[in-house]
Amino acid sequence: VTEAAEDAQDPNLRRDFDVIVVGAGLAGVTATRELRAKGKRVLLLEARDRVGGRTWTDTWNGHMIERGGTWVDRLQPHVWRELNRYELPIMADVGPARAFMPTLTGFQELDPSVAYVRQNALFTKFFEDSTRIYPEPFNPLKRRDLVARFDGFSMRDRLDQMALRPEDEILLTSWTSLYGGTSKRGALTHIQQWWALSGGTFEAFHGVNTYRPARGTVSILNAMLAESKPVLKLNSPVKSVVQNANKVTVTTRAGEAFTAPEVIMAVPVNVWRTISFSPALPAAHREATNVGMGVTEERKLWIDLANPKDRFVAESPEGRGDPFCFMGRFNDGDPVVAFTVDTTFDETDGNEVERAIRKIIPGAEVRDYVVTNFPKDPFALGTGGYRQPNQLIRLHAKLQQPHGRIKFAGSDIANGWNGYIDGAIEDGLRVAGSPTLSGPAAAAASAEERIVVPMVNRELYRGLGRR
Numbered sequence: 001v002t003e004a005a006e007d008a009q010d011p012n013l014r015r016d017f018d019v020i021v022v023g024a025g026l027a028g029v030t031a032t033r034e035l036r037a038k039g040k041r042v043l044l045l046e047a048r049d050r051v052g053g054r055t056w057t058d059t060w061n062g063h064m065i066e067r068g069g070t071w072v073d074r075l076q077p078h079v080w081r082e083l084n085r086y087e088l089p090i091m092a093d094v095g096p097a098r099a100f101m102p103t104l105t106g107f108q109e110l111d112p113s114v115a116y117v118r119q120n121a122l123f124t125k126f127f128e129d130s131t132r133i134y135p136e137p138f139n140p141l142k143r144r145d146l147v148a149r150f151d152g153f154s155m156r157d158r159l160d161q162m163a164l165r166p167e168d169e170i171l172l173t174s175w176t177s178l179y180g181g182t183s184k185r186g187a188l189t190h191i192q193q194w195w196a197l198s199g200g201t202f203e204a205f206h207g208v209n210t211y212r213p214a215r216g217t218v219s220i221l222n223a224m225l226a227e228s229k230p231v232l233k234l235n236s237p238v239k240s241v242v243q244n245a246n247k248v249t250v251t252t253r254a255g256e257a258f259t260a261p262e263v264i265m266a267v268p269v270n271v272w273r274t275i276s277f278s279p280a281l282p283a284a285h286r287e288a289t290n291v292g293m294g295v296t297e298e299r300k301l302w303i304d305l306a307n308p309k310d311r312f313v314a315e316s317p318e319g320r321g322d323p324f325c326f327m328g329r330f331n332d333g334d335p336v337v338a339f340t341v342d343t344t345f346d347e348t349d350g351n352e353v354e355r356a357i358r359k360i361i362p363g364a365e366v367r368d369y370v371v372t373n374f375p376k377d378p379f380a381l382g383t384g385g386y387r388q389p390n391q392l393i394r395l396h397a398k399l400q401q402p403h404g405r406i407k408f409a410g411s412d413i414a415n416g417w418n419g420y421i422d423g424a425i426e427d428g429l430r431v432a433g434s435p436t437l438s439g440p441a442a443a444a445a446s447a448e449e450r451i452v453v454p455m456v457n458r459e460l461y462r463g464l465g466r467r
């Protein structure tokens, strides 16, 4: 059968492709679009019945909710460029009217701008070396020598080194635990790089959690897929990937086999260990997937609170038995979003959930809630990527290396906003051989103005509050 004759066939019946992309998250879909633009015949295999992976726009009790990744920002040039390219509208959270912040004995209610000023000073000190060790923040190993000095540090080590007054330290550990799973597990260099990517200011570091696609993160994926029209097979979890000198055979759990000279694995690092590779993965890849790169503690809840009904934010310190490190309602009428990394907390028990919120806000009343547990999901096995101490220098560059005919992609191994939507898109570009953005190119993408950007006041808590 000639290639032209094959192309005339229904592409859904093809078994042989130029590239097989495994995983239809933002990295896999970005890579697919780029390869389609280069004229490649691409098969995109996705385990779930939906695209998007660790982003998941859903409807719950009449609300559009994001069960995974949500916020995007101008400082994240890869996603910003996509929003502009497809003219996808964004919205800004209005932000909280009240802040519940931890004290040594409980919580106090503060004006959000007061909480913001306090945290600003503490975060700025926490991050004081960050822009120096990351002079080119999209190139994490540019100053390998400087980064090496911090590579073994956890965020807990940094807190210990700062020797803060206890009442100050507890204003930081909601964040260091949320991002790392625990402050001890999370590498200091990872969050330092995010700070450098934010330009080294608290306004921007906090502010990257302000805007979100008004039609959901799924609107980015749908726009990319509509443009590139790959052969997409949902409900097709890949079981094995076998390569020989000429081609790779990818077999699904249902026993369907497909071949291509090149395969892109755009599944989470933590999932690699559940797929059989022949020959076996290189040592660095095996280590990464066995130790884990996606945070394995985090669960995200959307809560219908009958009381209070207003906009608020609440933060809890690590290790004190207050399970929701971060929660809040940022728009009138929205449900409350809450994150927990407390592995002793049973978020499936509604009484426990209500009790935990009442410790912060007496009289809180839970009407209903929904939990998303990506760490328990076999196709995620974790939430956003976040390295552990000593992983950056030892593993990062190696994980981007191909294994024969197999390439790897994903936010978990991205150079820039690793652990974010932007990192997934960046890494999808990289693996497809398309240019990624840094330096002046990143600045130009961030300056794009084809979409309307609601004005926010970045001097308020979480950079919010309309001007």
Ligand SMILES: Cc1cc2nc3c(=O)[nH]c(=O)nc-3n(C[C@H](O)[C@H](O)[C@H](O)COP(=O)(O)OP(=O)(O)OC[C@H]3O[C@@H](n4cnc5c(N)ncnc54)[C@H](O)[C@@H]3O)c2cc1C
Binding pocket: 022, 023, 024, 025, 026, 027, 028, 045, 046, 047, 048, 051, 052, 053, 054, 055, 067, 068, 069, 070, 071, 072, 236, 237, 238, 239, 266, 267, 268, 271, 275, 298, 299, 300, 374, 378, 379, 380, 382, 383, 384, 385, 409, 410, 411, 412, 419, 420, 421, 422, 423, 424
């Ligand atoms: C709770 C939570 C909150 C977050 N908040 C933010 C935020 O506000 N802003 C932000 O920028 N980022 C956020 N992130 C991070 C962001 O969502 C991720 O970094 C990004 O979506 C990862 O994209 P990816 O393509 O690298 O991986 P994934 O989205 O995980 O895509 C991998 C795909 O591979 C598929 N797959 C897995 N195994 C197989 C298999 N065996 N066969 C076939 N397919 C398979 C999966 O189903 C999935 O579709 C958050 C993440 C979580 C979980």
